[in-house]
Amino acid sequence: MKRLEQLKNSGNKAFVAYIMAGDGGLDRLKEQVQYLQGAGVTAIEIGIPFSDPVADGPTIEAAGNRALKHGVTLQKVLEEMKSWTFQVEIPLLVMTYLNPVLKFGVERFASECSKAGVSAVIIPDLPYEHKELVQPHIDKEGIKLIQLVTLTTTDVRLADILSGAEGFVYAVTVKGITGSRDEMSEDVKAFMRKVREKSPVPVYAGFGISKSSHVDMLRDDVDGFIVGSAIVEAFNDNRIQEIEPLISAVTATHSV
């Protein structure tokens, strides 16, 4: 995860790709990771399917349901990742709801993630107040817990969350759930500037980033972008090549 810090210092933007593990079968995960790595993404978030994904929109929920039909579980995903022999050159993150982690056992989750080469985890329904359920266990393994901040996060909370932030901060660009949007509201820019000013770690914008125009609008106010629904959809429709321009739009070195 140090690399993300270096990237920020170099002034280049990060592109974090989200994929739903096991959408189309778990054997596809490896090729998807390899593909995205080859396409130049900065890091990959591997989503674990969950029966009740309340923070996700229809695209990712549908992908999760397809994965569940393939019998994909947290354990199987981590086993799959452990079996990989190709060179993983970028940070891999796991994004999962809390319940599968609790059922798996938090301590075991931390050690298995470590063995699977996971650098950080994102748990969208584990708010800052309850992070001690997980944090001490992953700390032992040197894995980061990525915090989310949103437009509705109050200033007092924001200061608390940012003071303990590690890896990067996931800044939610819309008030709603994940999914592609046509517009990006103007107050998002101001919010991003505020977060970035206070954050000790890079700030990435996510939830609803699907177009180069979104990237252009926020480029100067964030350190990177997280793209989920657009990638999940593209993989599902077998047209992932169409995402490449978006990746380049983010990662290309820009001269101002």
Place this chain on the structure above:
Amino acid sequence: MTKVKICGLKEEQHVKAAERADAIGFVFAPSKRQVTIEQATELAKHIPVDTDKIGVFVNASLEQIEDAIARVPLTMVQLHGDEPDELVGAIQVPVIQAFSIRTKEDADQLKKSIADYVLVDAPGTDYRGGSGKVFDWSLLDGADIDPSRLIVAGGLKPENVHAAIMQTTPYMVDVSSGVETDGRKDTAKIQEFIKQVKDDSMEQTIEKVGFFGKYGGQFVPETLMKAVKELEDAYNEVKEDPEFQKEYHHYLSEYVGREQPLTFAQRMTESLGGPKIYLKREDLNHTGAHKVNNAIGQALLAMRMGKRKIVAETGAGQHGVATATICALFDLECVIFMGEEDIKRQQLNVFRMKLLGARVESVTKGSATLKDAVNEALRYWVSNVEDTHYLIGSALGPHPFPTMVRDFQSVIGEETKRQILEKEGRLPDAILACVGGGSNAIGMFYPFIKDKDVQLIGVEAAGQGVDTDRHAATLTKGTEGVLHGAMMKLLQDDAGQVQEAHSISAGLDYPGIGPEHAYLADIGRVEYRSITDKEALDAVISMSRLEGIIPALESAHAIAEAEKQAKTMTADQILVICVSGRGDKDMATYAEKLEGLS
């Protein structure tokens, strides 16, 4: 946060002073603080329900210990003698084993204990069970003892407890002589000691607020945290506000038609030949069920917060109808999410909601029942949180919902208590209520929680049987997990995926249970049983024909279990059933399932 145990209490005033403690210790072994089981039983009546009651023994027999557990009752046992592992293992409640620590070798002994918790103390002098001498906490350094099972005692007092916690980060601290003056407990010192631990704890573990034991919490996406916190603040404010309470009760009486009778069910009583049976008539509420009690309370709160848009989920449609009704009354915009499966089962209620001006959104995802409707309502709330209140219908969801819904439904139990005292001059022996998410049950039970002689029974839906995969018996078959913002008990598979529930009654068709119920089940205060679809349908017929009351399918579960329970009771006893709703909404199901009825 480190817990506090106040040990060696003998007087009621000191038990009351220790109200904020997490555990109270009664010493049954020879000591100047010794109490009899009878004394402990009396004192225990003044201890809050979620406080552990711990009996301290020295080389007592298993029979003596079990007797005390049953009679006081005790929730934990603490052993100070040379009890063998067989005895420790045979005790049914969690066990604390105490060790006197003089040397590093003594500290090593701790690790071998098979007890749930180990207590470290300075060596005793005259009596076993601790002497109050200061124990050298540094002896524990490097002993590699799991702090989550460590209890520290020995010479603690308000002035040094903070340092002891800093050094040992224990699960609990235990004090006795440190809160005494001249050998007698001292109210001010007890309170100061608790304050030192509670208000000054540096451990940032889970906040106790919003939890029932380990259940509850606020497990929601960050987007909702602001709304949940605002709701928490707003609710704390109105809870104490007499104006709000007046307004709420005004609508309960003038609009809902409260108070509802506690009807003596004469023919049912005669037919079963057991206890006197009373029915709490929530079926008589405007809109036909208890749900409206909560809908009014939350709608008034939403308006106080300046929110005029309401989103809600519904299973059987009773909560949806109640919410749509109240939104019409107060001119609020209303969106109701309802599973497609439930829409089919509850056509009449869907039409009622529409007639009342609500928008009904069909949910086709997952099992297309209540769980999925909650998911969609939560998503809608996430996207519209600034101007919308989520009017949750059961004692579920992130804090403060479970507490708030319970409080708004407690009118059921409060009325019942007053009415039974008027009619019978005493409290009932048993109370039954059906449990899906658990709102009518918690509202009925809550005012009776501290009345230990009243047996409380929650009745879940066993669907086609708890040994099939088609049931909704969460407490009978479920395990701990997080769903819809709270830690609770869930029907889930080995991978932590939430499973579909099944019940003929849409209102009980939920794979979780409110966090307070999960807690009450754990501590054994409420017993949870289950009733199958078929048994519930049979109870619909018997209640209709014996009392002229056609109950809702949900309520029929409580009635069916009451029929069984009554057979174990005698004529001088009293049983109360919460008839949470009327059967109008279920007529299509009754007509279909009971076809050919003669």
